[in-house]
Amino acid sequence: MAPDIVTDLLDFMDRPQAGDDEFNALALRLFAHQFRHNLAFQRYCQQQGKTLRTIKHWRDIPQVPINAFKDLTLSCVRPERCERVFMTSGTTRADVKGRHYHPHLRVYDRSMALHFSRRFMRGAQRLRMGILFPTEDMMPNSSLAHYLALALRDFGAPGSGYFVNPQGMDTEGLCDSLARAQRDGEPYALLGASYSFVHFMDELRQRGLAFSLPPGSRLFDTGGFKGQSRELAMDDFYRQLTASFGVPASACTNMYGMTELSTQFYDDGNATLPAVKSGPHWIRSRLVDPLSGRDVPTGERGVLAHCDLANFNSVTTILTEDVGVAVDGGFLLLGRAQGAQAKGCSMAMDAFLQAARA
Incomplete structure:
Protein backbone atom coordinates (compact mmCIF):
# COMPACT_ATOMS: atom_id res chain seq x y z
CA MET A 1 0.00 0.00 0.00
CA ARG A 84 -1.37 -9.74 11.80
CA VAL A 85 -3.99 -12.12 10.44
CA PHE A 86 -7.38 -12.04 12.13
CA MET A 87 -9.47 -15.18 11.73
CA THR A 88 -13.19 -15.77 12.08
CA SER A 89 -14.57 -18.01 14.78
CA GLY A 90 -15.84 -20.60 12.32
CA THR A 91 -19.36 -20.74 13.71
CA THR A 92 -21.01 -21.10 10.29
CA ARG A 93 -18.42 -23.36 8.64
CA ALA A 94 -16.37 -24.79 11.48
CA ASP A 95 -13.86 -26.41 9.15
CA VAL A 96 -13.03 -23.14 7.34
CA LYS A 97 -12.07 -19.84 8.92
CA GLY A 98 -12.12 -16.49 7.17
CA ARG A 99 -8.81 -14.65 7.15
CA HIS A 100 -8.32 -10.90 7.14
CA TYR A 101 -4.74 -9.82 6.44
CA HIS A 102 -3.31 -6.63 7.96
CA PRO A 103 0.13 -5.43 6.75
CA HIS A 104 0.19 -3.27 9.90
CA LEU A 105 -2.32 -2.32 12.57
CA ARG A 106 -2.00 1.48 12.47
CA VAL A 107 -5.29 1.95 10.65
CA TYR A 108 -7.19 -0.73 12.56
CA ASP A 109 -6.00 0.61 15.92
CA ARG A 110 -6.84 4.20 15.01
CA SER A 111 -10.29 3.13 13.88
CA MET A 112 -10.89 1.42 17.21
CA ALA A 113 -9.55 4.21 19.41
CA LEU A 114 -11.37 7.09 17.73
CA HIS A 115 -14.76 5.41 17.68
CA PHE A 116 -14.47 3.82 21.13
CA SER A 117 -13.44 7.09 22.72
CA ARG A 118 -16.35 9.02 21.27
CA ARG A 119 -19.13 6.46 21.52
CA PHE A 120 -18.31 4.41 24.62
CA MET A 121 -16.05 6.52 26.81
CA ARG A 122 -18.17 9.65 26.14
CA GLY A 123 -15.72 12.14 27.56
CA ALA A 124 -14.16 9.93 30.23
CA GLN A 125 -10.40 9.55 29.83
CA ARG A 126 -10.07 6.25 31.67
CA LEU A 127 -12.35 3.84 33.54
CA ARG A 128 -11.67 0.82 35.69
CA MET A 129 -12.42 -2.07 33.34
CA GLY A 130 -13.11 -5.75 33.56
CA ILE A 131 -12.59 -7.82 30.40
CA LEU A 132 -14.72 -10.94 29.96
CA PHE A 133 -12.71 -12.39 27.09
CA PRO A 134 -9.36 -14.14 26.60
CA THR A 135 -6.14 -12.17 26.18
CA GLU A 136 -4.34 -11.75 22.86
CA ASP A 137 -1.74 -14.27 24.00
CA MET A 138 -4.52 -16.82 24.38
CA MET A 139 -6.21 -15.90 21.08
CA PRO A 140 -3.62 -14.20 18.82
CA ASN A 141 -5.81 -14.40 15.71
CA SER A 142 -8.94 -12.94 17.29
CA SER A 143 -9.86 -9.43 16.23
CA LEU A 144 -12.06 -9.12 19.33
CA ALA A 145 -9.18 -10.10 21.63
CA HIS A 146 -7.09 -7.36 20.03
CA TYR A 147 -9.97 -4.88 20.19
CA LEU A 148 -10.50 -5.42 23.91
CA ALA A 149 -6.75 -5.35 24.55
CA LEU A 150 -6.67 -1.88 23.00
CA ALA A 151 -9.59 -0.80 25.17
CA LEU A 152 -7.76 -1.92 28.30
CA ARG A 153 -4.42 -0.44 27.28
CA ASP A 154 -5.65 2.95 26.07
CA PHE A 155 -8.71 3.53 28.25
CA GLY A 156 -8.39 1.32 31.32
CA ALA A 157 -7.73 2.88 34.74
CA PRO A 158 -5.58 1.26 37.47
CA GLY A 159 -7.30 -1.82 38.82
CA SER A 160 -8.45 -2.94 35.37
CA GLY A 161 -7.87 -6.50 34.26
CA TYR A 162 -8.91 -9.69 32.54
CA PHE A 163 -11.26 -12.15 34.17
CA VAL A 164 -10.95 -15.01 31.69
CA ASN A 165 -7.87 -17.23 31.83
CA PRO A 166 -6.90 -20.62 30.35
CA GLN A 167 -8.83 -22.32 33.14
CA GLY A 168 -12.02 -20.40 32.42
CA MET A 169 -13.77 -17.45 34.03
CA ASP A 170 -12.27 -15.97 37.18
CA THR A 171 -15.60 -15.53 38.92
CA GLU A 172 -14.11 -14.82 42.35
CA GLY A 173 -11.76 -12.17 41.02
CA LEU A 174 -14.50 -10.43 39.05
CA CYS A 175 -16.90 -10.46 41.98
CA ASP A 176 -14.19 -8.90 44.14
CA SER A 177 -13.50 -6.23 41.51
CA LEU A 178 -17.19 -5.35 41.12
CA ALA A 179 -17.69 -5.26 44.90
CA ARG A 180 -14.71 -2.90 45.25
CA ALA A 181 -16.10 -0.55 42.59
CA GLN A 182 -19.50 -0.62 44.30
CA ARG A 183 -17.88 0.12 47.67
CA ASP A 184 -15.60 2.88 46.35
CA GLY A 185 -18.31 4.56 44.27
CA GLU A 186 -16.02 4.46 41.23
CA PRO A 187 -17.65 3.96 37.79
CA TYR A 188 -16.85 0.60 36.27
CA ALA A 189 -16.89 -0.70 32.70
CA LEU A 190 -17.42 -4.38 31.97
CA LEU A 191 -16.64 -5.49 28.42
CA GLY A 192 -16.79 -8.83 26.66
CA ALA A 193 -18.57 -11.28 24.42
CA SER A 194 -22.32 -11.48 24.95
CA TYR A 195 -22.11 -15.16 25.89
CA SER A 196 -19.51 -14.38 28.59
CA PHE A 197 -22.02 -12.08 30.26
CA VAL A 198 -24.59 -14.89 30.21
CA HIS A 199 -22.18 -17.32 31.87
CA PHE A 200 -21.32 -14.80 34.58
CA MET A 201 -24.95 -13.83 35.20
CA ASP A 202 -25.84 -17.51 35.56
CA GLU A 203 -23.09 -17.86 38.16
CA LEU A 204 -24.33 -14.79 40.03
CA ARG A 205 -27.84 -16.20 40.07
CA GLN A 206 -26.61 -19.48 41.54
CA ARG A 207 -24.81 -17.55 44.25
CA GLY A 208 -27.73 -15.26 44.93
CA LEU A 209 -25.59 -12.22 44.10
CA ALA A 210 -26.26 -8.96 42.29
CA PHE A 211 -24.36 -5.69 42.12
CA SER A 212 -25.36 -2.05 41.99
CA LEU A 213 -22.50 -0.39 40.19
CA PRO A 214 -21.98 3.37 40.68
CA PRO A 215 -23.48 5.98 38.34
CA GLY A 216 -21.38 6.36 35.20
CA SER A 217 -20.77 2.61 34.98
CA ARG A 218 -21.37 1.01 31.61
CA LEU A 219 -21.43 -2.36 29.86
CA PHE A 220 -20.14 -3.34 26.41
CA ASP A 221 -21.16 -6.60 24.77
CA THR A 222 -20.49 -8.02 21.34
CA GLY A 223 -20.64 -11.12 19.25
CA GLY A 224 -23.98 -12.66 20.14
CA PHE A 225 -24.21 -16.07 21.79
CA LYS A 226 -22.78 -18.30 19.02
CA GLY A 227 -23.86 -21.47 20.77
CA GLN A 228 -21.47 -20.72 23.63
CA SER A 229 -24.23 -20.09 26.16
CA ARG A 230 -27.97 -20.33 26.44
CA GLU A 231 -29.76 -18.11 23.94
CA LEU A 232 -31.60 -15.04 25.23
CA ALA A 233 -33.98 -12.66 23.54
CA MET A 234 -32.35 -9.25 23.45
CA ASP A 235 -34.88 -7.62 25.75
CA ASP A 236 -34.36 -10.43 28.30
CA PHE A 237 -30.60 -10.11 27.97
CA TYR A 238 -30.51 -6.40 28.76
CA ARG A 239 -33.10 -6.76 31.47
CA GLN A 240 -30.89 -9.36 33.14
CA LEU A 241 -27.82 -7.16 32.74
CA THR A 242 -29.60 -4.36 34.60
CA ALA A 243 -30.74 -6.74 37.33
CA SER A 244 -27.23 -8.22 37.73
CA PHE A 245 -25.14 -5.05 37.62
CA GLY A 246 -27.48 -2.17 38.35
CA VAL A 247 -26.59 -0.55 35.03
CA PRO A 248 -29.55 0.79 33.01
CA ALA A 249 -30.07 -0.53 29.50
CA SER A 250 -29.36 2.97 28.21
CA ALA A 251 -25.75 2.52 29.42
CA CYS A 252 -25.36 -0.89 27.75
CA THR A 253 -23.61 -0.65 24.39
CA ASN A 254 -23.78 -3.46 21.87
CA MET A 255 -21.09 -3.62 19.19
CA TYR A 256 -21.88 -5.01 15.75
CA GLY A 257 -18.66 -5.94 14.05
CA MET A 258 -16.99 -8.69 12.10
CA THR A 259 -13.51 -9.98 11.46
CA GLU A 260 -13.80 -9.03 7.80
CA LEU A 261 -14.20 -5.33 8.65
CA SER A 262 -11.73 -2.96 10.31
CA THR A 263 -14.46 -0.70 11.72
CA GLN A 264 -17.30 -1.51 14.08
CA PHE A 265 -20.84 -0.24 14.63
CA TYR A 266 -22.25 0.72 18.03
CA ASP A 267 -25.63 1.67 19.34
CA ASP A 268 -26.25 4.40 21.91
CA GLY A 269 -27.82 2.13 24.51
CA ASN A 270 -30.48 -0.52 24.51
CA ALA A 271 -33.38 1.08 26.33
CA THR A 272 -35.39 0.65 23.12
CA LEU A 273 -34.95 -2.45 20.95
CA PRO A 274 -33.88 -3.01 18.31
CA ALA A 275 -31.38 -0.21 18.85
CA VAL A 276 -30.08 1.92 15.99
CA LYS A 277 -26.56 0.94 14.91
Missing part, protein backbone atom coordinates in the same frame (compact mmCIF):
# COMPACT_ATOMS: atom_id res chain seq x y z
CA ALA A 2 1.40 3.38 -1.00
CA PRO A 3 2.30 5.27 2.21
CA ASP A 4 0.60 8.45 1.03
CA ILE A 5 -2.78 6.70 0.82
CA VAL A 6 -2.44 5.40 4.37
CA THR A 7 -1.38 8.84 5.55
CA ASP A 8 -4.37 10.45 3.83
CA LEU A 9 -6.68 7.78 5.23
CA LEU A 10 -5.49 8.35 8.80
CA ASP A 11 -5.87 12.11 8.32
CA PHE A 12 -9.43 11.61 7.04
CA MET A 13 -10.28 9.44 10.05
CA ASP A 14 -8.96 12.10 12.42
CA ARG A 15 -11.29 14.76 10.98
CA PRO A 16 -14.94 14.12 11.93
CA GLN A 17 -15.98 17.06 9.78
CA ALA A 18 -14.67 15.32 6.63
CA GLY A 19 -17.48 15.18 4.09
CA ASP A 20 -19.03 12.99 1.43
CA ASP A 21 -16.78 14.19 -1.40
CA GLU A 22 -13.64 13.32 0.54
CA PHE A 23 -15.06 9.92 1.46
CA ASN A 24 -15.84 9.24 -2.18
CA ALA A 25 -12.41 10.34 -3.38
CA LEU A 26 -10.64 8.09 -0.88
CA ALA A 27 -12.91 5.16 -1.68
CA LEU A 28 -12.09 5.49 -5.37
CA ARG A 29 -8.35 5.67 -4.67
CA LEU A 30 -8.57 2.55 -2.54
CA PHE A 31 -10.64 0.80 -5.20
CA ALA A 32 -7.99 1.58 -7.81
CA HIS A 33 -5.26 0.18 -5.56
CA GLN A 34 -7.21 -2.97 -4.73
CA PHE A 35 -8.21 -3.49 -8.36
CA ARG A 36 -4.52 -3.45 -9.36
CA HIS A 37 -3.09 -5.53 -6.53
CA ASN A 38 -5.85 -7.92 -5.39
CA LEU A 39 -6.13 -10.35 -8.29
CA ALA A 40 -9.22 -12.22 -7.10
CA PHE A 41 -11.05 -8.92 -6.66
CA GLN A 42 -9.86 -7.67 -10.06
CA ARG A 43 -11.23 -10.73 -11.84
CA TYR A 44 -14.59 -10.37 -10.17
CA CYS A 45 -14.79 -6.66 -11.04
CA GLN A 46 -13.98 -7.41 -14.67
CA GLN A 47 -16.66 -10.09 -14.81
CA GLN A 48 -19.14 -7.52 -13.49
CA GLY A 49 -18.03 -4.97 -16.07
CA LYS A 50 -16.59 -2.76 -13.31
CA THR A 51 -13.22 -1.18 -14.10
CA LEU A 52 -11.20 1.88 -13.19
CA ARG A 53 -12.98 3.71 -15.99
CA THR A 54 -16.53 2.79 -15.02
CA ILE A 55 -16.43 3.20 -11.23
CA LYS A 56 -17.31 6.80 -10.44
CA HIS A 57 -18.76 6.56 -6.93
CA TRP A 58 -18.24 4.43 -3.84
CA ARG A 59 -21.72 2.95 -4.29
CA ASP A 60 -20.56 1.52 -7.64
CA ILE A 61 -17.73 -0.53 -6.10
CA PRO A 62 -18.57 -4.25 -6.39
CA GLN A 63 -19.60 -5.87 -3.12
CA VAL A 64 -17.50 -8.86 -2.14
CA PRO A 65 -19.54 -11.60 -0.39
CA ILE A 66 -18.29 -12.02 3.16
CA ASN A 67 -17.68 -15.75 2.74
CA ALA A 68 -15.03 -15.00 0.13
CA PHE A 69 -12.65 -14.37 3.04
CA LYS A 70 -12.96 -18.09 3.83
CA ASP A 71 -12.16 -19.38 0.36
CA LEU A 72 -9.68 -16.87 -1.06
CA THR A 73 -6.74 -14.73 -0.02
CA LEU A 74 -8.01 -11.16 -0.27
CA SER A 75 -4.88 -9.08 0.23
CA CYS A 76 -2.97 -6.49 -1.75
CA VAL A 77 0.33 -7.67 -0.26
CA ARG A 78 1.68 -11.17 0.19
CA PRO A 79 0.27 -12.76 3.36
CA GLU A 80 3.72 -13.45 4.77
CA ARG A 81 4.39 -9.71 4.80
CA CYS A 82 1.40 -8.99 7.05
CA GLU A 83 1.86 -8.07 10.69
CA SER A 278 -24.18 3.46 13.37
CA GLY A 279 -20.51 3.83 12.60
CA PRO A 280 -17.94 6.59 12.23
CA HIS A 281 -17.56 8.74 9.14
CA TRP A 282 -15.07 6.41 7.41
CA ILE A 283 -17.64 3.62 6.92
CA ARG A 284 -20.87 3.80 4.93
CA SER A 285 -23.65 1.23 4.71
CA ARG A 286 -26.32 0.31 2.18
CA LEU A 287 -29.34 -2.00 2.22
CA VAL A 288 -29.27 -4.01 -0.98
CA ASP A 289 -30.88 -6.83 -2.90
CA PRO A 290 -28.07 -9.42 -2.91
CA LEU A 291 -29.01 -10.69 -6.36
CA SER A 292 -28.83 -7.35 -8.13
CA GLY A 293 -26.56 -5.45 -5.74
CA ARG A 294 -28.94 -2.50 -6.00
CA ASP A 295 -30.34 -0.54 -3.07
CA VAL A 296 -33.74 -1.64 -1.85
CA PRO A 297 -36.48 1.01 -1.65
CA THR A 298 -36.41 3.22 1.43
CA GLY A 299 -38.02 1.53 4.41
CA GLU A 300 -37.71 -2.00 3.04
CA ARG A 301 -35.57 -4.75 4.47
CA GLY A 302 -32.33 -5.50 2.66
CA VAL A 303 -29.00 -7.19 3.15
CA LEU A 304 -26.35 -4.94 4.65
CA ALA A 305 -23.37 -3.97 2.51
CA HIS A 306 -20.61 -1.92 4.12
CA CYS A 307 -17.93 0.25 2.53
CA ASP A 308 -15.15 0.48 5.12
CA LEU A 309 -12.22 2.69 4.15
CA ALA A 310 -10.17 1.19 6.98
CA ASN A 311 -10.12 -2.05 4.95
CA PHE A 312 -7.25 -0.61 2.96
CA ASN A 313 -5.49 -3.92 2.22
CA SER A 314 -8.35 -6.32 1.48
CA VAL A 315 -11.53 -4.97 -0.10
CA THR A 316 -13.42 -1.91 1.05
CA THR A 317 -16.90 -3.11 0.20
CA ILE A 318 -18.44 -6.24 1.71
CA LEU A 319 -21.82 -7.90 1.22
CA THR A 320 -22.82 -9.40 4.57
CA GLU A 321 -25.48 -12.00 5.30
CA ASP A 322 -27.20 -9.70 7.81
CA VAL A 323 -30.62 -8.18 7.21
CA GLY A 324 -31.44 -4.65 8.26
CA VAL A 325 -33.54 -1.62 7.51
CA ALA A 326 -32.36 1.97 7.18
CA VAL A 327 -33.61 4.48 9.76
CA ASP A 328 -32.66 7.98 10.76
CA GLY A 329 -29.14 7.92 12.18
CA GLY A 330 -28.17 4.44 10.98
CA PHE A 331 -29.81 1.07 10.59
CA LEU A 332 -31.67 -1.58 12.57
CA LEU A 333 -30.08 -5.02 12.59
CA LEU A 334 -32.85 -7.61 12.14
CA GLY A 335 -31.04 -10.95 11.91
CA ARG A 336 -29.54 -13.31 9.36
CA ALA A 337 -30.69 -13.55 5.77
CA GLN A 338 -33.35 -16.19 5.15
CA GLY A 339 -35.23 -17.46 2.12
CA ALA A 340 -34.73 -15.48 -1.07
CA GLN A 341 -32.22 -13.13 0.56
CA ALA A 342 -30.05 -16.02 1.76
CA LYS A 343 -30.27 -17.59 -1.71
CA GLY A 344 -29.21 -14.26 -3.21
CA CYS A 345 -26.16 -14.11 -0.92
CA SER A 346 -25.25 -17.67 -1.91
CA MET A 347 -25.56 -16.89 -5.61
CA ALA A 348 -23.43 -13.77 -5.20
CA MET A 349 -20.78 -15.92 -3.53
CA ASP A 350 -20.89 -18.49 -6.34
CA ALA A 351 -20.44 -15.74 -8.91
CA PHE A 352 -17.47 -14.33 -7.04
CA LEU A 353 -15.74 -17.70 -6.76
CA GLN A 354 -16.28 -18.51 -10.42
CA ALA A 355 -14.75 -15.21 -11.46
CA ALA A 356 -11.89 -15.24 -8.97
CA ARG A 357 -10.79 -18.75 -9.86
CA ALA A 358 -11.11 -18.32 -13.61
